[in-house]
Amino acid sequence: MKRIAFVNEKGGTCKTTLAVNLAAHFARAGRRVLLVDLDTQGHAGKSLGIDAREARPNVYDWLLDPELPVDRVARPTAIEGLDLIPANKALAEFPLAVAYDRERALRLDRRLDEGQERWDYAFIDAPPSAGLLVTTAILAATDLVVPVATTYLALDGAAEIARTVAELHQEHGRDHPRISMVVPTLYRRTAIGNEVIRKLHAHFPDVVAQTVLSQSVHLDECQSYGETIFEYAPRSKGAAMMRAIGEELLARVEGVTRGVARSAHVHAPAQA
Ligand SMILES: Nc1ncnc2c1ncn2[C@@H]1O[C@H](COP(=O)(O)OP(=O)(O)OP(=O)(O)O)[C@@H](O)[C@H]1O
Ligand SMILES: [Mg+2]
DSSP: OEEEEEOOSSSSSSHHHHHHHHHHHHHHTTOOEEEEEOOTTOHHHHHTTOOOTTOSSOHHHHHHOTTSOHHHHOEEOSSTTEEEEOOOGGGGGHHHHTTTOTTGGGHHHHHHGGGTTTOSEEEEEOOSSSSHHHHHHHHHOSEEEEEEESSTTHHHHHHHHHHHHHHHHHHHTOOOOEEEEEEEESBOSSHHHHHHHHHHHHHSTTTBOSBOOBOOHHHHHHHHTTOOHHHHOTTSHHHHHHHHHHHHHHHHHTTOOTTOOOSOOOBOOOOO
């Protein structure tokens, strides 16, 4: 099972939007996907029409209780092949509840071993800001997707993640996860937008997504309707962008390089 975490310590960079819609894309492509919400905001569930506020058992219960089987905490979604482990405010207690455990940051990594046979992929939606939950997400992952908003100061978040990953590799003596894709998001055709993309290519050669996620009203709206873009507006520009990014990610993580340019060429779609 490959495990893909969506991380950026900065808030509002489209982590959840990408985690949910790309998980749906993978499921539609026939992969069995488990989406793990690791954010107290519970937005991954909300985006799929699941109100996780009172959900029990949830990801917090699962990380705390080694006897709780994954089958009890993972629930089906409206999308065939996509299951969800929901999160809510209870998760805020996690750092305190596991303070005694020296290996606390590896709990998700170990628990996911249980899902090895049942799912092809685990997608992990990480919270904003640095801390135990983000470390937990990174250490559980084989691959990272780093969404970077194409705005002023946005590069700071991406550089921060690269540093954190390098430190964790050293601390835990491992060479994974790797940053498999950096996705420029919330793009508008402005001088700053283009400058950020240029810098991303310079900082992260080979891994910047060919398709940039432009501003899209449909992508913004679908979250509040509890639907992925593929149900909400399948023929929209937002759906086309998400499909293209999904295809690229699939090719990257499944090792198919044909059709995926290794160059730094960017196709920035027109504003949707
Ligand atoms: N392509 C887009 N165009 C316009 N708005 C978008 C787009 N993608 C996502 N949004 C909106 O931007 C906001 C932030 O997106 P999202 O929740 O995915 O970010 P996040 O990185 O998960 O945030 P957080 O750090 O709080 O977890 C949401 O309101 C979402 O609906
Ligand atoms: Mg989020």
